[in-house]
Amino acid sequence: MATVIGPRHPAEEDGxxxxxxxxxxxxxxxxxxxxxxxxxxxxxxxxxxxxLPALVREAVVLAWGTSRxxxxxSIGLNVAAGVMTTLGLLATTGVLRQLFAAGPTPDRIRxxxxxxxxxxxxxxxxxxxxxxxxxxxxxxxxxxxxQVELRxxxxxxxxxxxxxxxxxxAEEMDRARDRGMAEAASIVDHTxxxxxxxxxxxxxxxxxxVVQPVLLPCLLLAAVPxxxxxxxxxxxxxxxxxxxxxxxxxxxxxAHLMAERRTAAGVRAYQMREFLLTEFRRMMAAETRAELRLxxxxxxxxxxxxxxxxIAAFGVYAVLGGLLLSGVVALAAAATxxxxxxxxxxxxxxxxxxxxxxxxxxxxYQDYRDFLDRARQRVPTGGGRPVDGFxxxxxxxxxxxxxxxxxxxxxxxxxxxxxxxxxxxxxxxGSGKTTLAKLIAGLYRPTDGAIRWxxxxxxxxxxxxxxxxxxxxxxxWWRFPFTxxxxxxxxxxxxxxxxxxxxxxxxxxxxxxxxxxTDLPYGYDTLLDRQFKDGQDLSGGxxxxxxxxxxxxxxxxxLICDEPSAALDARAEHALFQHLRRHPERAVVLITHRLxxxxxxxRIFVLDHGRLIQQGNHDELMAQDGPYRELFELQAAGYxxxxxxxTV
Ligand SMILES: Nc1ncnc2c1ncn2[C@@H]1O[C@H](COP(=O)(O)OP(=O)(O)OP(=O)(O)O)[C@@H](O)[C@H]1O
Numbered sequence: 001m002a003t004v005i006g007p008r009h010p011a012e013e014d015g016x017x018x019x020x021x022x023x024x025x026x027x028x029x030x031x032x033x034x035x036x037x038x039x040x041x042x043x044x045x046x047x048x049x050x051x052l053p054a055l056v057r058e059a060v061v062l063a064w065g066t067s068r069x070x071x072x073x074s075i076g077l078n079v080a081a082g083v084m085t086t087l088g089l090l091a092t093t094g095v096l097r098q099l100f101a102a103g104p105t106p107d108r109i110r111x112x113x114x115x116x117x118x119x120x121x122x123x124x125x126x127x128x129x130x131x132x133x134x135x136x137x138x139x140x141x142x143x144x145x146x147q148v149e150l151r152x153x154x155x156x157x158x159x160x161x162x163x164x165x166x167x168x169x170a171e172e173m174d175r176a177r178d179r180g181m182a183e184a185a186s187i188v189d190h191t192x193x194x195x196x197x198x199x200x201x202x203x204x205x206x207x208x209x210v211v212q213p214v215l216l217p218c219l220l221l222a223a224v225p226x227x228x229x230x231x232x233x234x235x236x237x238x239x240x241x242x243x244x245x246x247x248x249x250x251x252x253x254x255a256h257l258m259a260e261r262r263t264a265a266g267v268r269a270y271q272m273r274e275f276l277l278t279e280f281r282r283m284m285a286a287e288t289r290a291e292l293r294l295x296x297x298x299x300x301x302x303x304x305x306x307x308x309x310x311i312a313a314f315g316v317y318a319v320l321g322g323l324l325l326s327g328v329v330a331l332a333a334a335a336t337x338x339x340x341x342x343x344x345x346x347x348x349x350x351x352x353x354x355x356x357x358x359x360x361x362x363x364x365y366q367d368y369r370d371f372l373d374r375a376r377q378r379v380p381t382g383g384g385r386p387v388d389g390f391x392x393x394x395x396x397x398x399x400x401x402x403x404x405x406x407x408x409x410x411x412x413x414x415x416x417x418x419x420x421x422x423x424x425x426x427x428x429x430g431s432g433k434t435t436l437a438k439l440i441a442g443l444y445r446p447t448d449g450a451i452r453w454x455x456x457x458x459x460x461x462x463x464x465x466x467x468x469x470x471x472x473x474x475x476x477w478w479r480f481p482f483t484x485x486x487x488x489x490x491x492x493x494x495x496x497x498x499x500x501x502x503x504x505x506x507x508x509x510x511x512x513x514x515x516x517x518t519d520l521p522y523g524y525d526t527l528l529d530r531q532f533k534d535g536q537d538l539s540g541g542x543x544x545x546x547x548x549x550x551x552x553x554x555x556x557x558x559l560i561c562d563e564p565s566a567a568l569d570a571r572a573e574h575a576l577f578q579h580l581r582r583h584p585e586r587a588v589v590l591i592t593h594r595l596x597x598x599x600x601x602x603r604i605f606v607l608d609h610g611r612l613i614q615q616g617n618h619d620e621l622m623a624q625d626g627p628y629r630e631l632f633e634l635q636a637a638g639y640x641x642x643x644x645x646x647t648v
Contacts, residue, residue: 045231048359052194055362059191062184066143073136074192081129082199088122089207089340091115096332137192141185148184152176152368155375161443163378166403172371180368183361190361194354200347204340212333214323219337222309222316223345227352229305233298234356240294247283247290254280261530316341380445383460389469389557390453393417393440393587398449400435409435411610412449419557422580422588424598426628427607433591434475436607437560440589441470471554475563475591477547479538481531484517484546485524491550507553512568512575513545541567548576562591573597595632604628 063071094115099108156173163169201223208215257263258276267273320337323329329337393416400410410432417423417440425433438444439451442458451458458466471491480487488504495501504524508514520526520536527535528546538546544567551559561580565573577597580588590598598604599618606614606621606628614626621628 043359045356048355051359051362052355055187055358056191056194058362058365059187059358062144063140063188063191066147067140070136070140070143074133074140075195077129077133077136078192078196078199081126081133081196082203084122084126084129085200085203085343086207086210088119088126089204089336089343090210091119091122092339093207093211093332093336095119096335097330100331133192133196137189140188140192144185144188145182148181148368151372152181155372155379159375159378160380160445161438162403162445163375169374169378172367172374175364176368176371179364180366180371183364184368186361187358187365190354190358194351194358197347197349197351197354201344201351204344204347208337208340211336212329214328215320215333215337215340218316218319219341219344222312222341223348225305225308225312226345227348229301229309230349231352231356232305233301234353236298236301237294240290244287244290247287251280251283251287254283380463382458382463382466385456385461387453387461387465387469389419390587391419392454393558394452394455395436395439395446396450396452398436398439398446398451400439400444401447402435408447408610410439410446410607413605413607413610413612414449415605415612415615417558417587417589419587420582420584421602422582422590422600424590424592424601424604425607426591426595426598426604426631428631431607432610433607434562435610436605437472437562437589437591441472441558441560442466443472469556470558470560471551471556473548473551473559473561473564475566477543479528479543481527481529481535483522483525483527484520487528487546488513488549488553491554501555502553504549504553507549508546510552510576510579511545511548512572513542513549516542516545541569541572544568545572545576552579557585558587558589560589560591563593564590565592565594565597595628595635 060071060075063074092115095112098112098115101108101111156177205216205219208219254276257267257272258280267276320329320334324331324334395413395415397412397414398410399408399412401408413432413436415423415436425436427433435444439446442451442463445459453461453466480490482490485504488507491507492501502510505514508517508524516538517524517526521534528538529535530537544564548561548564548568551561551564559580564580565576568576573594580590581600582588582602590601592598601617603615603617604621605612606626608627614621614624614628616624622632
């Protein structure tokens with residue numbers, strides 16, 4: 001049997017130094033979340049604590065806006081639990097005082113009983129309050145997630161298409177979606193934990209102060225080193241993660257290349273296995289060494305922290321002993337202080353951790369807030385004039401310049417499209433056809449010039465109603481993970497039952513997709529995504545038929561077809577073009593490089609570098625000595641030559 005394990009790489013035995021894991025792949029762009037990670041890494045705990053009130057306020061406002069009842073319960077019940085902590089400690093002192101008093105044991109126990117009952121009551125009630133507070137806190141999280149996610153997607157689906165061409169916008173959206181959104185619930189969670197921790201510390205401090213104020217500094221002295229060690233370790237881990245992040249991202253990238261269905265064929269066809277594995281081994285070895293170094297330094301920090309904590313505890317015991325001997329503190333109070341110490345330690349640890357996490361997560365949540373503010377400004381408002389079809393769409397010296405580009409993709413183009421016509425956009429790659437089609441479809445607004453529907457500027461029309469008049473068969477379609485039937489029906493999913501229009505099957509027949517769909521295992525109910533059970537894959541051409549069927553099902557008065565047949569075989573292409581013929585109720589804008597398909601168009605617009613350089617019907621353009629005739633003859637010559645060779 002052939003071995004499936006490649007030869008061992010030297011790195012496996014000794015592993016290179018970190019510097020050896022240099023880039024064989026090109027340098028990666030910083031991840032969009034890196035700026036927050038770096039900011040967090042360089043903020044001191046003191047600065048974090050200073051921003052704490054503002055962050056807590058923000059989290060409370062968010063939680064309050066989501067559920068007043070659960071917010072009030074989360075905070076109120078925790079405060080009440082704190083009161084019970086104080087009460088419990090005071091009752092314990094009472095018990096101890098009675099037990100340590102002089103007299104016969106049965107008498108002392110009897111005297112301690114009321115305080116004992118009170119302590120038991122406090123512990124029980126505190127337990128119940130803590131459970132109830134945890135419940136309210138757990139209830140808050142999904143409700144916040146629901147609100148925050150919904151708000152994000154309501155916004156991302158409403159913003160204008162042009163926003164997505166803006167690199168900054170797309171990046172902010174990724175940031176908001178990948179991390180910012182998830183941190184909304186976290187900041188509320190951390191805030192409640194912070195409140196719990198602070199209330200715990202205050203409750204303990206209050207009890208100790210009542211019992212004997214002198215013990216308060218001892219309490220703090222003993223609790224602080226442990227909390228500081230915890231923060232130090234978390235910080236060190238974070239910095240180590242940050243230092244290794246570039247390498248880890250490279251590893252993830254390689255891991256995807258080696259274990260992905262979509263890359264499997266390419267990796268095999270080009271025999272890339274050894275190349276990828278070698279890269280992976282190099283990085284893995286360096287990564288392992290870094291992990292080992294971190295483990296060592298963390299253990300050192302923990303050991304140092306434990307030593308300081310031990311010394312502090314020793315100091316507290318010594319002070320307590322001194323106070324006992326000098327009679328400043330009674331034995332019962334000293335015993336209570338030891339109990340309080342345990343409680344204060346864990347509360348302080350919770351509070352410090354919560355501060356750290358709250359600060360970090362709030363940075364990411366800010367990304368979410370910033371994105372929403374920015375995105376809301378990009379939601380098209382449009383006018384309120386109703387639209388019900390059109391007779392003529394006019395583009396008047398229309399220009400569109402994509403963000404961050406110097407050249408206009410469409411440059412001062414004036415064309416008109418009438419209902420009942422088929423017009424074609426022709427030109428070489430990058431000449432601006434798709435961009436012009438998107439302008440006609442209303443997906444982009446021109447940076448210059450005007451688009452008018454029956455003489456009215458589109459800016460004055462209701463954008464929803466304008467959009468409803470348009471169907472686009474785009475060349476870069478998305479494989480929606482729906483059934484075949486849904487993939488077509490989604491083209492007009494909101495069609496009222498009484499509105500006439502083609503059935504899903506009619507549309508599929510029109511796009512030569514019906515037979516292909518009925519051949520699928522579940523026909524129109526077949527799921528077209530292999531991630532689902534019984535999901536199926538379609539070929540590129542089969543998908544294109546489905547996309548064409550969706551466009552036909554939409555049954556709109558303006559049909560824009562951008563390379564609708566690029567992946568279709570000759571029969572499917574023929575069937576589709578039968579459907580794209582002239583129809584009195586519809587205008588068709590057709591983009592195709594197969595010029596035989598535009599011969600019958602009423603008008604052909606030829607574009608070059610974004611400019612309109614020729615227009616007319618096929619015969620008129622063939623009569624001119626221009627680019628259209630040149631392109632057409634080049635294609636026709638290919639066919640003629642093929643026919644000639646075939647006859648040889
Ligand atoms: N989203 C975008 N952001 C920036 N530039 C773009 C964008 N889309 C297209 N362009 C640029 O605009 C110009 C016109 O592109 P367009 O897609 O309209 O050409 P096309 O004629 O449809 O090309 P093809 O025949 O290859 O489909 C090209 O230079 C292209 O690089």
